[in-house]
Amino acid sequence: MLVAETYLGHREDADLSARLADADPVRVVLSDTERRRSRVRTESTEGEDVGIVVARDLADGDVLETDDGTLLVVELATIEALVLDFSDANVSPTAALELGHALGNRHWDLAMWDGEALFPVPDTRERMLDAVEDDLPPGVTTRFEDVPPTTFDDGAEHSHGGEGHSHGDHGHDDGHTHSHGHDHSHGVRTIDGDDR
Incomplete structure (x- = not known):
């Protein structure tokens, strides 16, 4: 060995x-x-x-x-992430706070990038979608994507483009309510455009 x-x-x-x-x-x-x-x-x-x-x-x-x-x-190895895409949504502050509160209480890791919120999928896709769908603001779409595990590291430098990055299933554009996931125990990783 x-x-x-x-x-x-x-x-x-x-x-x-x-x-x-x-x-x-x-x-x-x-x-x-x-x-x-x-x-x-x-x-x-x-x-x-x-x-x-x-x-x-x-x-x-x-x-x-x-x-x-x-x-x-x-x-x-890449990990699967649920991506909430806010780029085409006009989200009110109230809706954003409601979604942040609902998702923050789940203590999921979170990364933010250019109008998108990414969460690692710890369970099944269906359970993740069930957990967010009632709180999604109108116009916010969801999809699944493979990302490097370092995407969710606080302060870590990583490359999130080209290698290890593939768009998964696009899905789900329903009209519900809310935006940025506040996380009580984990930091929010903001990904710069150059990192992705």
């Missing part, structure tokens, strides 16, 4: 990029839960047994070194 214990940096770092170009790195795909653990036993994309022992959350593109000098590149 390969054991990776040394964090080297990100694959886009100039020195690492050059090393990776000359190497045959091992690649692993980690879930959102695995990327946060200090010890993970997994398999490479080629089926090789790999252990990862690092005291930090891992991001897509992080590079580690194994005990025998092999480079290991971390990739993150």
